[in-house]
Amino acid sequence: MLQAILLGLISMLGNAEYLLGTSCLSRPLVMGALTGIVMGDIPTGVVLGATLELAFMGAFSIGASIPPEMISGTVLGTAFAISTGSGAETALTLAIPIASLVLVFKNLGMVFILPAFVHKADDYAEKGDLKGVSRMHYLGGFFGVNLIIGVVVAISFYVGSPAVQALLAVIPEWVQNGLQIAMGLLPAIGFGLLMQMIINKEVAPFFMLGYALSVYLNIPVTGIAIFGCIIAIVLAQLKGQPQMAYAGSEVDEDDDF
């Protein structure tokens, strides 16, 4: 029981790397060692952490992609391996269903809980309430992600791997897929809001330019920024010349799109 709670807290500490400077605390190398301390076998924890680190090497967040739930995978995999006295292979086999379960709950938090805080922060901003916005930032990350991971890891360790597998079998596949699809759709809201803010008739085509460069030529955002920068400089210079014929018609440049 105590071990289960401690493992939950370790997982929360791992996720708290996002509050602590994205400092790589959640990497298996670190989580494995901390799990080893809780389970009373530090060298095994460190070695299993290194093994799992190699397995999860490719998993780190770039852009919008979220890495597999490696915190629960490492903590529970290492914990089960130490408690049953088995090796890294067994650790992964036991941990994968749990990592999948944590991912489902984490996704539920990402789709239903955290956005509530994001929208509440908008309300506080409306009132000019600085503390309110900060509070939403802290509470949103805690209740939307951090606590969920900790609780699911603690309970999973307490009930054991077979029970978790049984629970996972009950959750229909379309719920898991549906959450994934929703995550692909959600960024459209953020970009829609951005466009609403900066788009006007004069510059609207450049959105399509960026989009087309990306989908047709697979140019990464840095490349688009370089091309965009050159075009922007050229256009700004043309615009700056007072003898240009259209210089007089610039009055309506802030019209709504």
Place this chain on the structure above:
Amino acid sequence: MTTSNQITKKDLNKVFWRSFGLEWSWNYERQMNMSFAHALIPIIEKLYPLKTDRAVALKRHLEFFNTTPHLATLILGITASMEESNANNLDFDTESINNIKISLMGPLAGIGDSFIWGTLRIIATGIGISLANQGNILGPILFLLIFNIPAQGLRYYFMHAGYKLGSSFLTKIQESGLMSQITYAASVLGLAVIGGMTAENVAVNIPFAIGSGEAATTIGDICNNIMPGLLPLLFTFFVYYLLKKKNMKTTTLLLMCAVIGLAGAFFGILG
């Protein structure tokens, strides 16, 4: 104009510490938006004594933001300098603040992700693993030190460098009277970057098959033949339309996305 509206080194250090939580409230809708606003609050508090001004500034910084977190202080510093100019100069074009933020975040992420995640982390991991394989606790400790000393050092350096860069640049622009051109250029660049990021981030696919045997194809494939990424583009325009013309609330849009996702998966239309 008043001396109280000057940003000090102390203010920037507050922003630096707050920037440690940039990924804490990372969300699918606007990614680092809450954490960016949270990090910038010491600046907003200092520059804008009036609640109404604070509200406008907070809303501005609650928009979409995402970049490599360790290097984001460069943009936070530049933004702080722009907010300072905005607070002290009535002519300042407020829109340019977000335009410049947007046009910087993509390229910084491109360079930052490959340096921080692709290089620094790999070096730290390599050294950490070689020790940890022998069960040596120094493995994870060295891993954390090798990664964090340069990463957080850069975070600190970029905080102050960004502010200085922004301030000297803005002074030059204001002296030369090129502000309207810069604003225009920033919105051109900003929108091109948003276009590229939309293509990379928004995902919609319809794997629903039509036809059979050799002729079988999916609706998603047909759409991609018309234009790659057509469906995400249409969906983004649809959301933009609902926001702009229907004044739909983001909460409603969020629920709409969740329902579309779950229903799409249930009926096997979306994938």
